[in-house]
Amino acid sequence: IPQAVMSMKDGKWDRKKFMGAELYGKVLGIAGLGRIGKEVATRMQSFGMKTIGYDPITPPEVSASWGVEQMSLEELWPQCDYITVHTPLMPSTTGLLNDASFAKCKKGVKVVNCARGGIIDEAALLRALESGQCGGAGLDVFVEEPPKDRVLVNHPNVISCPHLGASTKEAQARCGRDIALQIVDMATGKALVGAVNAQVLVSTFSPDSHQWIRLGESMGSVLKACTASKQPYSQVHVTSLGESLKKSSGFLSSAAVVGLLTEGPQKGPNLVNALPLAAETGITVQTDHKDSNEREVCVLEVSVNGSSYTAVGSVQAGVPVLLELNGSVFRQPVPLTGHLLFFKASNSTELLLSVTGVLAAAGVLLQSFSASTASSGEQWYCMGISSLLGDIGALKSLAKEAAQLTV
């Protein structure tokens, strides 16, 4: 029909040139009996075609209920007058129709590929068209789109379209509606269909997981603040402990990397892109889980310029808390929320007085306080404060290390 249409537009009336063949009574072989394969079968049966097919997953009794007899591809090839492929493109379907399978087909077999370019090997198809082994091809898809090599498109026995299989107003409207519904389902915590990152997303749905994700992100932010002058990171190692965190180690490491890589308040790294972003930046991320009978904790260790920084945190009563920083154990777990000021110094009576003096001078209120046990005579301190200090420089003369952040 496309050739006859072109000839009419050329001003011709060429009735002899365009002799067709009936579909009635012909055999159609369908490789891939999924959603589209089934629809194609039932529609082509209405033209009186016999439909046979092959699918490694759809059971033969199921396809038989819609009129498709299943058999091996070896048995299928020699019986077909027409072959249509409706599989995904995967290693096992790449070149499903190739020189060897064309050789097993009836001479003059006609083939259709409106699934994915490459399921019918393009070079083998051209050879089969040239030799007459293939009598014609209908192609909607190509290995390279748009195809630079136009030899198949220009072949007189090929009709083709520029990947138009889903290009109807109705299909596009359904796609839009399906995507919108998916977003609503995600926002309302319902299960998603077909998400490629389902593992991460599904994990984020339980309120419990939310707190662990917040923990991972805030521990990442704490270590980022403490290593601000020392980056870039070379390694990130996340270990989860405790039976119930077994399935969480994946999203915990993504969350920790989000905390480590996020710059300022703008949206950047997220749970989906964090690990690829880390890899692009040259950071190796290692994730481990250890079963332990003790409570659940997350250990985050980052290597930066040859030094290693470690944070240990947990979720207590629904709140993410920091338990340890660089080996120093806080006497009271530090709730990871709001504006936090961390500093490391040797314990002295003047220290806290001087620090609160700096806060007071900046108009910043002290809201909570935790100190760690001493290690080599020094302690980590964490203060919850009403706002971040405009200049943390004043603290740096009082403490060996100082960092502030908002979580």
Ligand SMILES: NC(=O)C1=CN([C@@H]2O[C@H](COP(=O)(O)OP(=O)(O)OC[C@H]3O[C@@H](n4cnc5c(N)ncnc54)[C@H](O)[C@@H]3O)[C@@H](O)[C@H]2O)C=CC1
């Ligand atoms: N040209 C276009 O614009 C469009 C193309 N497509 C493509 O059409 C193809 C089919 O789509 P659906 O029917 O929705 O997919 P589907 O997932 O419902 O069905 C695919 C079927 O292929 C079967 N299969 C897998 N490996 C096979 C093998 N080695 N041999 C035979 N069968 C095998 C599977 O078991 C499955 O039943 C996909 O590649 C899809 O991307 C879909 C829509 C529009």
Ligand SMILES: O=C(O)C(=O)COP(=O)(O)O
């Ligand atoms: O839905 C498919 O698999 C398609 O090939 C449709 O492609 P498109 O979304 O129109 O680029």
